[in-house]
Amino acid sequence: MRQSREEIEDYDFIINLVYERARIRLNDGKHQLIKARLGKRMRHHGHQTLAEYINFLKNSGTEEEITHVVDALTTNFTHFLREKDHFDFLVQTGIPKTLESGQRRFSVWSAACATGEEPYSIGFYLSHHFPPEQNWDWKILATDISTKALGKAQEAIYPEDRLEAVPPEWRRNYFQKGFGKWLGNYRIKDSIRARITFRNLNLLGQYDVNEQFTVIFCRNVMIYFDRPTQEELVKKLSRFLVPKGYLLIGHSESLTGLNTGLKCLRPSVYQKE
């Protein structure tokens, strides 16, 4: 069915709002997604149509309501051990090459952590290769713009089918199996959760971060930003890397042609010089 000019303008309003806030560009092919994802907000406020809800947003949308819209539309897709070679790189090169001799304390940042699978995967690898029982002292900062995703990340409960990529030994070591009403679900154990700090942070805003990181994971979020925004973001993130520290971006992302000051070691792996 053809859309009216008003409908197209409404969708453009939402597309622009999300771009302004999150620099995620939902293109015109995303109208169905917008409609589906905003349905819950629409019903919450008792509106019968999307047009009514968008009109309400335009005229009296509070910051809180706008956050709900951004939350609903920023895609949080992720899974455990996604783009696994980055985790191997982390423990084989990323950490060993940046630590000074005798240093056993370090931090890693998961800078768009979505529902937690990425920082927990980092936690599995670090627990295995740098065990705290052997006096390794590491921390993970996990941040995201989506408060909803962060809520899930902090809850740390995942249905069994989400654990597909996790080897059985790590399931036993790092997850608690649910019983009763939690049957079929797994929760990340305290030993890992205690080492991760979750925080709401807009990568394009001010950073309330006071530490330096050996490795920063900023994966599968850059793809939504335009080139100047990507360049600015990478420069900003590199200020939080230790000398020779590493920035990892998603496999389908590229910083080629950008003036970032980082050395490209291989696609998706960058180093502060």
Ligand SMILES: C[S@@+](CC[C@H](N)C(=O)[O-])C[C@H]1O[C@@H](n2cnc3c(N)ncnc32)[C@H](O)[C@@H]1O
């Ligand atoms: C596709 S997920 C990627 C998750 C994980 N890094 C991975 O690679 O599996 C993208 C995440 O980026 C977050 N995001 C989008 N814009 C952001 C921004 N401006 N600041 C911080 N996080 C943002 C979204 O909320 C979402 O959770």
